[in-house]
Amino acid sequence: MIEGILIGLSAAVTPFNLMMVVLGCLVGTLIGMLPGLGPMSIIAIMIPVAIGIGDPTAALILLSGVYYGAIFGGSTSSILLNAPGVAGTVASSFDGYPMARKGQAGKALTIAAVASFAGGTIGAILLMIFAPALSTVALLFHSAEYFALMVVGLSAIAAFAGTGQVAKALMMTILGLLLGTVGEGALTNMPRFTFGMMDLQSGFSFITLAMAMFALPEALFLVMNPAGAVTGSSGKISGMRFSRAEARSMAPVIGRQSVQGFFIGVLPGAGATIASFLGYAVERNIAKGAEQEEFGKGSVKGLAAPETANNAACTGSFVPLLTLGIPGSGTTAILLGALLALNVTPGPRLMTDTPEVFWAVIISMYLGNLVLLFLNLPLIPYIAKILTIPRTYLIPFILFFTLMGSYLGKNNSTELLVLVGFGVIATFLRFADYPLAPLLIGFILGTMMENNFARAMQLYSGVDFILERPMTLGLLVVAALLVVLPSFRSYRARK
Amino acid sequence: MALDRWIALAFIALCCVFGYAAFFTMDDQLPPILRRNPVWPSTFPKILSVVGVIVGLIVLFTPKPELKDKAPKDGAIDLKRLGDYQIGQALGLLALMVAYALTLRPLGFLGSTIGFLVLGAVILGERRFHVLIPVAVIAAGSIWYLVQEVLGIFLRPWPGILM
Numbered sequence: 001m002i003e004g005i006l007i008g009l010s011a012a013v014t015p016f017n018l019m020m021v022v023l024g025c026l027v028g029t030l031i032g033m034l035p036g037l038g039p040m041s042i043i044a045i046m047i048p049v050a051i052g053i054g055d056p057t058a059a060l061i062l063l064s065g066v067y068y069g070a071i072f073g074g075s076t077s078s079i080l081l082n083a084p085g086v087a088g089t090v091a092s093s094f095d096g097y098p099m100a101r102k103g104q105a106g107k108a109l110t111i112a113a114v115a116s117f118a119g120g121t122i123g124a125i126l127l128m129i130f131a132p133a134l135s136t137v138a139l140l141f142h143s144a145e146y147f148a149l150m151v152v153g154l155s156a157i158a159a160f161a162g163t164g165q166v167a168k169a170l171m172m173t174i175l176g177l178l179l180g181t182v183g184e185g186a187l188t189n190m191p192r193f194t195f196g197m198m199d200l201q202s203g204f205s206f207i208t209l210a211m212a213m214f215a216l217p218e219a220l221f222l223v224m225n226p227a228g229a230v231t232g233s234s235g236k237i238s239g240m241r242f243s244r245a246e247a248r249s250m251a252p253v254i255g256r257q258s259v260q261g262f263f264i265g266v267l268p269g270a271g272a273t274i275a276s277f278l279g280y281a282v283e284r285n286i287a288k289g290a291e292q293e294e295f296g297k298g299s300v301k302g303l304a305a306p307e308t309a310n311n312a313a314c315t316g317s318f319v320p321l322l323t324l325g326i327p328g329s330g331t332t333a334i335l336l337g338a339l340l341a342l343n344v345t346p347g348p349r350l351m352t353d354t355p356e357v358f359w360a361v362i363i364s365m366y367l368g369n370l371v372l373l374f375l376n377l378p379l380i381p382y383i384a385k386i387l388t389i390p391r392t393y394l395i396p397f398i399l400f401f402t403l404m405g406s407y408l409g410k411n412n413s414t415e416l417l418v419l420v421g422f423g424v425i426a427t428f429l430r431f432a433d434y435p436l437a438p439l440l441i442g443f444i445l446g447t448m449m450e451n452n453f454a455r456a457m458q459l460y461s462g463v464d465f466i467l468e469r470p471m472t473l474g475l476l477v478v479a480a481l482l483v484v485l486p487s488f489r490s491y492r493a494r495k
Numbered sequence: 496m497a498l499d500r501w502i503a504l505a506f507i508a509l510c511c512v513f514g515y516a517a518f519f520t521m522d523d524q525l526p527p528i529l530r531r532n533p534v535w536p537s538t539f540p541k542i543l544s545v546v547g548v549i550v551g552l553i554v555l556f557t558p559k560p561e562l563k564d565k566a567p568k569d570g571a572i573d574l575k576r577l578g579d580y581q582i583g584q585a586l587g588l589l590a591l592m593v594a595y596a597l598t599l600r601p602l603g604f605l606g607s608t609i610g611f612l613v614l615g616a617v618i619l620g621e622r623r624f625h626v627l628i629p630v631a632v633i634a635a636g637s638i639w640y641l642v643q644e645v646l647g648i649f650l651r652p653w654p655g656i657l658m
Contacts (some may be wrong), residue, residue, distance in 0.1 A: 167553045171503065171551060174550060175547075178540070178547065223585045223588060314615045393616060394589075400608065403592060403595060413599045413651065416595065419592075428498070431496070433499060457533045458532060462533060
């Protein structure tokens with residue numbers, strides 16, 4: 001392994017490659033901040049540039065920088081504007097945005113940068129050590145296990161339910177699952193609930209729903225109640241440092257979520273979204289007393305958990321790509337395309353045939369995370385200044401970016417009307433104190449869950465797979481415990 | 496009846512509509528070969544609509560828990576004092592968003608975006624047009640350049656009749 005690291009270092013640490021890392025991180029961060037343009041679109045856009053470079057090592061280093069930069073950029077819009085542009089950063093807004101509201105935008109962005117750095121770096125170490133072994137474990141996961149894993153992901157809704165709100169959270173999850181069934185089903189391509197409308201044929205877009213559930217109601221609340229706004233008040237944005245006590249409380253969270261996020265990321269199809277939701281749910285369940293109450297109101301642990309987990313999962317998703325040639329996510333599928341275009345075939349022989357590429361990718365992950373940290377930390381005070389723009393300018397811009405995020409996904413102005421419609425519904429739901437995060441979780445995980453459930457049912461001609469596959473049963477038991485335990489704990493506390 | 500109960504009622508009605516479609520109409524279009532599958536396209540919606548009705552009824556009939564912390568949340572809106580808030584501005588912005596959706600293609604990206612940003616700020620009380628208009632023009636122009644020219648995503652800049 002030492003030899004491999006040296007090969008990777010000699011291939012990656014050249015002035016040109018270092019420049020590529022910096023360029024990739026910068027481009028990724030800046031474009032990633034625009035809602036609607038996630039890592040997948042940005043990498044796709046950068047592929048012609050990467051192929052133009054010609055050298056596979058430099059091209060992959062550039063794309064890795066773009067990948068990490070885009071994830072951090074997405075977190076920025078989640079934290080500052082409550083506008084998560086990609087599913088993987090939705091959970092970051094749960095505590096990041098309340099921190100920004102309290103005037104701690106700088107601190108929240110610093111925590112996000114440090115947690116992302118730690119998650120990505122620890123993930124890269126785990127990738128180096130476990131990559132070959134994990135690729136075989138990932139193949140043991142079949143549709144039955146994926147279905148159970150999605151159920152575990154959905155059980156995270158219990159973490160978003162306040163006192164007496166479990167039924168409301170469940171109701172929102174079912175609404176999200178129902179909305180996810182609109183459009184053509186993946187297994188049969190039969191249109192469902194489209195009522196003859198062509199625009200509904202491909203279902204609702206995630207980005208439209210995310211904007212409608214988070215960014216739009218938030219902007220409308222800021223308009224209706226200017227007293228609750230953090231905008232236009234430069235004095236309210238405090239420093240970007242977190243205290244030693246906060247660092248101590250975050251350290252175990254970062255450690256746990258780096259490992260958990262990485263292993264979830266290894267599973268093809270699971271990825272950063274489930275890792276971040278589960279990371280948040282697990283940390284909330286582990287937290288005790290006042291710390292648990294703080295979740296959703298600006299908890300440093302609540303922000304560090306999803307940020308660490310999604311970055312570690314992104315690194316984990318490279319395991320099936322590099323060792324088996326299987327893309328585990330949309331982003332790695334695009335990276336696979338880029339690799340093939342550069343005459344590099346990922347798979348079991350990559351490590352032996354072209355070790356310099358394999359190890360250079362791993363080293364570029366360290367470099368990407370490091371550069372991102374040192375590039376973004378000095379920029380954070382300036383990024384946080386977005387909140388000091390007067391509300392008469394900021395709010396129209398937030399609404400405009402919300403509209404653009406939704407429009408760019410499908411290039412269809414009907415999406416904008418859908419966005420406004422869902423935004424109004426979400427505002428009423430917020431008035432009535434319904435949690436909106438479960439709706440989005442249900443929507444994101446529902447389709448994947450249904451497809452895997454259907455596949456498992458077809459393979460086993462019924463629900464026998466639950467009993468016949470111990471891993472499926474184990475995961476379903478974990479899901480049940482994740483839902484039941486918090487309710488049981490709050491019941492005991494009331495007694 | 497409180498707003499959350501009305502919403503629960505509306506949710507139950509929605510589940511009934513989904514349930515009716517799933518139980519009685521959706522399977523008619525299913526080709527015979529797919530009828531052999533253990534899972535049909537209507538299976539998941541059927542389960543969801545039944546569970547949805549049950550959960551909706553639980554929300555509808557469960558008494559509201561007494562909250563220990565009765566202090567209003569930061570930035571929260573008290574529905575009983577709705578008249579004290581800037582509802583008109585919020586409705587104006589929603590109408591502007593609908594207008595933006597309807598004019599984006601006929602007016603082109605630049606015209607509709609400049610109009611949206613200027614009118615949005617005017618609704619919120621901004622009157623310094625010498626600052627507002629240049630900001631809107633520069634923002635719309637740079638975003639169009641970034642999206643269309645740099646990222647290669649098509650956005651028609653001018654009205655359809657000019658292009």
